Amino acid sequence: MENYTSDSSDSDNSAKIVDLAYLLLDSSTIDENLNEYFDSKKRFLEIESIILHHNQLSAFPENVFKFSNLNTLDLSNNGLHILPDVLQFCPLVSLIAKNNHLTDDSLPKSFSQKGILKELNLSGNSLRHFPEQVCHLTNLKYLYLGGNKMSNISRNIYRLTNIQVLSFGGNEISDVPAVLGQLKNLQVLVLCDNKIETLPANIAQLHNLKSLQLHKNRLKVLPPEIIALKNLTELSLRDNPLVVQFVSDMCHNPATLLELAARVIKLHNIEVEDGDIPKTLDDYLHSAHHCVNPRCKGVYFDNRVEHIKFVDFCGKYRIPLLQYLCSAKCRKVSKEDRIVPQEVI
Known part of the structure; x- marks a missing residue:
């Protein structure tokens, strides 16, 4: 009886997921596969997750829009040049589109608020500027924008009042806006591998911050206020001038x-x-x-x-x-x- 219960549960979960990952399918073939869910039984209403990473998508599969109960969509490691406003049709909680060919012009001018999007991953693309439209997604808890070519962080980021994880590693950011200190729920801040020389003093207001990754930057000093971060358990600083100077002082004095x-x-x-x-x-x-x-x-x-x-x-x-x-x-x-x-x- 126990085995039957377990199998039944796995079956229920698999019925809610369309997993077409690692099949190297193009957009047309993906659409054909998704079309099978639109029959008289309305199976598409049961689907909550569509996994399409590691395929050969050059265009967004149109049939995705028809899954009105979809909450997770993974489009990672494809060749997408355009990301439409899928939130207009699907109540997504998680949208993952990392490692594609998305640029500043690839995103919709605004994201719809039909969904309660909590995770957005656009890492490993070709964004040069922080996507301002993201700041309207006030339910976001996890935002990943690492591995792009961004030179800035939006001053409107303070609107993401629920954000817990911000990842900007591997960009070309030189300035960290002071408004970042207003994100009271932030727990993880990744700023490594950028061109940052200084941090704003009010970063000390991030009282829930647990991890601050600053390695591979141009930091020569840190604001003394940083000592107020009582919950900080991880701070990475290697490959910064301040670490080299500190070690030199310790060795020579x-x-x-x-x-x-x-x-x-x-x-x-x-x-x-x-x-x-x-x-x-x-x-x-x-x-x-x-x-x-x-x-x-x-x-x-x-x-x-x-x-x-x-x-x-x-x-x-x-x-x-x-x-x-x-x-x-x-x-x-x-x-x-x-x-x-x-x-x-």
């Missing part, structure tokens, strides 16, 4: 032997008698300071790297990003912002 020796004595509470250590070091010990942060047990003399908040998880090794000096600056840290120190990796 190590702590002095005097600093290191005094630090070890203080941190390990080593008892020192007269004559045990040079007078220079003995005098230096009296200049030690303890961090005023109650969660920090650090001691410093000239300076000390006390905390690394974000590291790069995308490379083969971890790269220190933000260094906090256990110094007078720590006294300005508010009680709420005090952070548990970690070792430099």
Whole structure:
């Protein structure tokens, strides 16, 4: 009985899907296959997903418009030059058209709102500008525009109030608009492999952001406000000038032997008698300071790297990003912002 139930469920699911992927079919042949669903039984009303990726479509299959209950359409890896407003006819939740030949003129001037589109994937095409018409799809949660030739991000992107994932990697973007900070539900922001030199300070307003991918850009600095991103667990920064500079500074400006020796004595509470250590070091010990942060047990003399908040998880090794000096600056840290120190990796 259990096997029968499972088979029945699989059968029900397969009845709702038209899967013609990897068949290398042209547009006419796809239309002929879809035409089989328009019979007296009205099977087309049951279809919820049409999978057409990895075929040889040069034109959009006209019969797709007739599936009035369609919620998922995958047209990836074809040769499409035009993407019509399929939302006008189908209540799509997911529209995937990555890796085609779509340009700025390939998209409809506006998308209809009949559907509740939540996912739009136009990655791997030839878009040169951010498609402004996308900003009217206010139900979007996932927007993928990576691997195009875009030079900008629309200032109207703030309208996508439900967006959770934004992917712009592999474009030619140099400017990140400040309005991006208004996307309160954003969890993943992919900006890697672009030409970005700076980030707006109000990116710190993305309090739900978990992943920020910035590798392969031209970043020399990061806004200090980024420390406010408490939920951020992944930040990739490799192949940016700021990482190269940071590593160079760490390599060429190590702590002095005097600093290191005094630090070890203080941190390990080593008892020192007269004559045990040079007078220079003995005098230096009296200049030690303890961090005023109650969660920090650090001691410093000239300076000390006390905390690394974000590291790069995308490379083969971890790269220190933000260094906090256990110094007078720590006294300005508010009680709420005090952070548990970690070792430099």
